[in-house]
Amino acid sequence: MSSTHKRKRDELEDSDEEPSFGRQILPVANLPENYNGPITDGLQYLFTVRRDARRLPHVVRVANPYEVPDVPPPLKDVAPHPSLPSESWRTVFQRRFRNFRKNFAQPTIHIRLPEKKLKQKLMPDKNERDLWWEFIAGRPEAVWNPPKKPKQGKGKGNKGKGMRAFSDDSMDYGDARDSGVLKAQADDGDVVLMYDEADISVGPVHPPVSAATSVTLPTPMGTPPRHEEGEISDTPAEAFTPREPTPALLNRIDHRLAIHLLMYFTNWMNHHLRHTEQFSNRLTEVHARWMFALLSRVDDHVDADDMSLLRNLARACIGLLKDRKWKKVFLAQAGVGGQDEVGPDSIVQEAMSERSCWIVIAAIVYVWAQRDLWQDAEAMLQDFIAQ
Structure with a gap:
């Protein structure tokens, strides 16, 4: 053109x-x-x-003479399980738990400068899972904070020395904390951790075995080791007052430590579900309060790895709920009611209740927006009814 x-x-x-x-x-x-x-x-x-x-439309379709109207199936009116918390309770809990997290992170009263680092150790180290179990169980400091073993040389110190029937090394590796009393009292009335003389007993490293020896709390050398998985202890556990998650302890727990400790609780719950016959590994209401308090120290925005740990904790609580349901049915069929767990000497143990499980699940579901976990809990209850 x-x-x-x-x-x-x-x-x-x-x-x-x-x-x-x-x-x-x-x-x-x-x-x-x-x-x-x-x-x-x-x-x-x-x-x-x-x-x-x-x-006019750009595309026109000819009416299909064989078309059948698509009628949606009627919705099944499924009644919620009686154990499922109501919608009003969930709404109130979500609002109050969020306010609790904000108030704990930003206190409006008793504001003070951060305290100096205490020489006294208030809690076990981060990676000591077994010692954290003993710490929460209320064991004395000699158990959850044993003295460090002395570093032994690589044979250099023994050169030039003859054989003797005794050792010249008479060092005492006991800590000064085992011989005194710790009483930390803040001037402004904050709750802090206090130990009494009755909580810690100081004795020789190797106590003499005698019939007249009075019963004392176990020392680091005399503490019996924890049983491996699958073993059941026949010796009755000593009575200790469990440690509560006080504000003095929670102020020293950050996001990373809280996530790490919640991972321990998940492991303990899964171990308990695998070996429900072991009363020494049961989870109590004190453990539930620790989980609730640790969730208040977790950040609002977490990464994928931390979210996976929180979801595993919620799933472990769902599994514990299912175990509690089956145990109730078994006790009802056996004609025994009103007891969750019965330990040695017919002592009713304060086991972690269903209410505590729902609180932990609701906190994870609504604060970190994991609604599918709530649907999993509902499906578990519906399967329980069907069975």
Whole structure:
């Protein structure tokens, strides 16, 4: 095509209308969109034709004579399980737990400068899982904070020495904390950790075995080792007052330590579900309060790894709920009621209740938006009814 037949760009007619199937060549009347008057000329006729064409669909489908209307199935009116917390309770709990987290993170009263680092150790190290179990169980400091073993040389110190019937090394590796009493009392009335003389007993490293020896708390060398998985201890456990998650302890727990400790609780619950016959590894209401308090120290926004740990904790609580349900049915069939767990000497143990499990699950579901876990809990209850 020669250039003489091409129209210049400035010769093209401007149009504010949307592109249509063909280019506008004939003039069209400029009338309002809702014009409904008589058509007097061709310009008005073209306007009405183009207006009606814009209102028509671009694609038209022929009606199917064999089409069957798709009627949705009726929704099943499934009554919620009586153990499932109500919607009103969940709403109130979500609001109050969020406020509790904010108030603990930003206290509005008793604001003070951070305390200096105490020489006294208030809790076990981060990676000591077994010592954390003993710490929460209320064991004395000699158990959860044993003295460190002395570093032995690689044989250099024994060179040039003859054999002797005794050792010249008479160092006492006992800590100064085992011989005194710790009483930390803040001036402003904050709750801090206090130990009494009755909590810690100081004795020789190797106590003499005698029939007249009085019963004392176990020392680091005399503490019996924890039983491996699958073993059941026949010796009755000593009575200790469990340690509560006090504000003095929680102030020293950050996000990373809280996540790490919650991972321990998940491991303990899974171990308890695998070996429910072991009363020494049961979870109590004190453990539930620790989980609730540690969840208040977790950040609002967590990464994928931390979220996976929180979800595992919620799933472990769902498994513990299922175990509690089956145990209730078994006790009801056996004619025994009103006891969750019965330990040695018919002592009723304060086991972690269903209410505590729901609190931990609701905290994870609503604070970190894991609604599918709540659906898993509902499905577990429905399966329990079906069975």
